[in-house]
Amino acid sequence: MDPMEVFKIEVTGEEEYGAKKYREIIMDILQDLGLIRSIGRLYVYVDITIPVFAVYGLLRSGIPPLTVKDVGDVMRVGGGHQIKINDEEHMADLLKALWKRYGRERVEQPARDVVIIASDTPPSDLMVTDMEAEFLQDLTDALVRIAPEGFRNRRNVMTKDSFFFIAAEESIKPELISEIEEKIREMENA
Amino acid sequence: MLEPVMFTGGLYKHDLVLELVEDLGGYILQKNVTQTEIILLLLVPSEDMNALEILSRELRGELVRAPLAGTEVAVVTPTLAIHHLPHVACDTAEYLRRHGSKTNMIGMARGVGREIAQINEYETALINEHDAAVFIFGNFGDCIKKKEQLYRNISVPVIVTGGPKMKKEDLPYAFGYVPSIGRMAHRTRKATEIATLDNIVEMVGRALDQTRAAITKDPLTTSPPRVMDAVREQVPEVEFSYSPLPIALNLNGVRVKLPYQLYKDKLAAVTFDEGVRLGEVATIRPSRMKDYILVRILPSSETGFVF
Numbered sequence: 132m133d134p135m136e137v138f139k140i141e142v143t144g145e146e147e148y149g150a151k152k153y154r155e156i157i158m159d160i161l162q163d164l165g166l167i168r169s170i171g172r173l174y175v176y177v178d179i180t181i182p183v184f185a186v187y188g189l190l191r192s193g194i195p196p197l198t199v200k201d202v203g204d205v206m207r208v209g210g211g212h213q214i215k216i217n218d219e220e221h222m223a224d225l226l227k228a229l230w231k232r233y234g235r236e237r238v239e240q241p242a243r244d245v246v247i248i249a250s251d252t253p254p255s256d257l258m259v260t261d262m263e264a265e266f267l268q269d270l271t272d273a274l275v276r277i278a279p280e281g282f283r284n285r286r287n288v289m290t291k292d293s294f295f296f297i298a299a300e301e302s303i304k305p306e307l308i309s310e311i312e313e314k315i316r317e318m319e320n321a
Numbered sequence: 322m323l324e325p326v327m328f329t330g331g332l333y334k335h336d337l338v339l340e341l342v343e344d345l346g347g348y349i350l351q352k353n354v355t356q357t358e359i360i361l362l363l364l365v366p367s368e369d370m371n372a373l374e375i376l377s378r379e380l381r382g383e384l385v386r387a388p389l390a391g392t393e394v395a396v397v398t399p400t401l402a403i404h405h406l407p408h409v410a411c412d413t414a415e416y417l418r419r420h421g422s423k424t425n426m427i428g429m430a431r432g433v434g435r436e437i438a439q440i441n442e443y444e445t446a447l448i449n450e451h452d453a454a455v456f457i458f459g460n461f462g463d464c465i466k467k468k469e470q471l472y473r474n475i476s477v478p479v480i481v482t483g484g485p486k487m488k489k490e491d492l493p494y495a496f497g498y499v500p501s502i503g504r505m506a507h508r509t510r511k512a513t514e515i516a517t518l519d520n521i522v523e524m525v526g527r528a529l530d531q532t533r534a535a536i537t538k539d540p541l542t543t544s545p546p547r548v549m550d551a552v553r554e555q556v557p558e559v560e561f562s563y564s565p566l567p568i569a570l571n572l573n574g575v576r577v578k579l580p581y582q583l584y585k586d587k588l589a590a591v592t593f594d595e596g597v598r599l600g601e602v603a604t605i606r607p608s609r610m611k612d613y614i615l616v617r618i619l620p621s622s623e624t625g626f627v628f
Contacts, residue, residue, distance in 0.1 A: 142461075148485035149460040152503055159506035179463050182435050279459065279504075280404040281434020300434050 330382025387421025401428030
């Protein structure tokens, strides 16, 4: 079963096998990169006679940025605040953010999972990392991996809630873009 | 007739196997030690097979037929990028290795795309040094048809693999086509996928049999394993080569992994028991692979004798 609401793939010519296999490849790659839950609808259009490969997707609601209280517990201690880290994955980003806000001399790490800040303002709402930017980076990586390798001319338009990716062997002309947009609209309305 | 087999067992007492094979007049093609395990690729006279089977049972080893032993197969992908590797190409290469062949993976510089795919003279020559080549293509039938130009000039049998089913007449330059193994992003683990790998091995085996049959019509002056044995004995430096297989066997010769300029004369001077020198019965030339030496044994029609 697809975890996405809509996942349509259309390939021109007698390429049913290719369509079926590309469906598997897309699912495998999105699953590998942990992106599958963030994509709501996906439309893939391939015309092998041109040849061109296009993907249009709608994203699920935005991902909030990761703050200090998401990665650890903040407590008031004598002389400042202590953060007990629960999720070590973002440790590097956390330290970077704390150094930037408070300065290196006021951030101390007495143990692997404990950081003490010599400051009266609690760091709870300080942003550790922008998850959305990371997600968009991963998504671009996934699209480049999914598209057949020879399709080196690429165009990728990303908005807050959608992305539109075209890859082709020859240069991408405006007529081609509008033609593909038309095809994808047809797929959406079908 | 010599039978190609693979022995897998413990390192302990494996020298008994080596001794027996030598006593029987067989050849040791490859010896791979992995910690306490050993994998031996052997050529054993078929009438004495029983003796080896008994010994391997005593040593609790496993003896299986390796139909591709003594051959070198190229597994060619359009490039070495993530789109083609690791799953399909590596699994195919590994599966061929399990059946005894020496497999080399070759990624082309500009093999990608439908209209823009190219192969150059060097790549063609390198693939031609093998006994057979497996070209790994993708999921679109149209592209597989168009990419024919990549292997049109290759003189060794070419086995094409790809996703969709294709008609034989669509690929006139290929020896055979194995469907249902196009591009994929997961490991080959399902029974159907393994069966496809079996089909590739079977097809490669058939291609090699065809080459063997062609060779028997004009037999080689001497057999490649014999050349290997003589080189190993008379050019001891070959044992110090860092390559896992210092002398790779082909159906019509061997590749010796030593620098060409330094060792070509020493190799030509290798003498057989009959008094014949290797330089008289084979051409010795630089291989396209690194700085290695390529030995191609001449057929009896050129030398006038077989020994």
